[in-house]
Amino acid sequence: MLAQINQREVSRVDTPSIQPGLSPAHKVRPLVESNDQIATDPFLLLMEDWFPIGVFDRHPHRGIETVTYIIEGAVDHYDNHGNSGQIAAGEALWLTAGRGLVHNEVPANDKPAHLLQLWVNLPAKSKMAPARFQEIHASTLPVRREDGVEVRVFSGSSGSAVSPTSNHAPVTMVEILLQPSATFRQELPAGYNGFVVVLEGDGKIGASQTPVAAGQVAWLTRCAEESNVSFAGGDRPMRAILFAGLPIGEPIVARGPFVMNTVDEIDAAYAEYRRVGQGFGAL
Template sequence: MALSIDRVETAGPRNVLGPRHQNRLIIAPQDHRPYSPFLFLAEDWFAPPAGFPTHPHRGMETVTFVLEGQMLHEDHTGAHGELEPGDVQFMTAGGGVMHSEMPGPRGVHSLQLWLNLPAAQKMTPARYGDQRASEAALVTGEGYEARLYAGELGGESRPHGSLWPLALMDLRLDAGATLALPLKAGWRGFLLVLEGEAQVGEGSTTPVRADQHAWTHAADADDVLPVKAQTPVRALFYAAPVIDEPVVAHGPFVMNTVDEIRQAFMDYQTGRLTTAGA
């Protein structure tokens, strides 16, 4: 039997953070358990001189999807790159990273997901990888097109660029088209509708509209989440295994205990953040 949805949520309002920078929080839970392993999802529109100058992270991963424009990034190792529309960056903060994310000359519209790491992986060495839109598998069917960045769909597969397993796909459906999204046992997933509206989940009669996200999970066996477009739809599907551990998050650090958060701040203040986990 196909999966039903657990809940539908709506993105928060758009806020002005400063000159040429607007932001809204799509996922910002107080209680992380119903969202695990997803911690946070933000949508940003920013252009020079706005941006995210060098800042720290520890204990989690970021998955950045560029919708429009150009993003320039670099980290404490000197590595750097540019992301164009449809490109994705998988960054593992692990034991500690110092990095910056700045807009190109024409600005950028991006989505950034924070993905948790289990305790055993929180202090791994930092790393990142850029995946170009052209490198994703293109899966097509009757009335739909899917760009597969990680996971499996329609006989195609792509490895996950994150340390923690993650499925990620960019979906476009014509009105009336249907698609079954696979979800592995023990995984949680959500469908973020960017444009249009669709019925999501077995037995659903209420459409999920643009700026809403529908959540589901596969408890004991592999299953599928049915999607039927009511109008032309663009949506992103994210899925990953649940991490059943305590979450203590403060600022840019996500650990399992308060003491670990204190240690992260101490390491940052003493210049040891990027070497403590080495």
């Protein structure tokens, strides 16, 4: 007899509100906040932003990966390692800050952008890894299709669809497009901590079919073994993104754009940035 796969439930549903941003033209919705990093490990925060050109300037990072997913519009990106490019709606930029970089993401074509940005913690062994970027374009995304279901795999896997995205901290990121009559199950590796962001429509998540709708974030129960989470269509087509990752379980010291394991490491990051400025992390 085959072993029964554990079914995840929804542990809670958050309904974050839109808040004023850095300027009158900037709006932000904190989808995952940084005030309980044991509960959200390996994820540090997730913000939803609506912004025009000029809101953000060049800024540094160290010790994390950032994942930028474009909901509407397009973004030009560049960094001090000589990398640049553009990602459009339905695409993502997976940026490893590692030992350090200075970068910016600017709305393209003089039009405002609407995006999600996730900060993923790096384990201590990878915090000083060389910086790198990975553009994940729609044309190259692995896709899993079932009746009434399309799953676009940005990282990790879904069924036989496997993403080539490289991670220092293992992460599954899949976008799920679900029609009202459809059902679907996404497998999750043992121990992964996960949540679902509903971008459009409505549906039901988990073995008990907890209802969710656009603008909500559903956190999943933990499971030490291999498991899956079920999705069922609601009254309207649902578009959602599942993020799941293996908790790191290490000390976190965060100050501004730097996330390390000790205060001394944070102090060293700021000292290096003050010393070399825009050349931070480039060597």
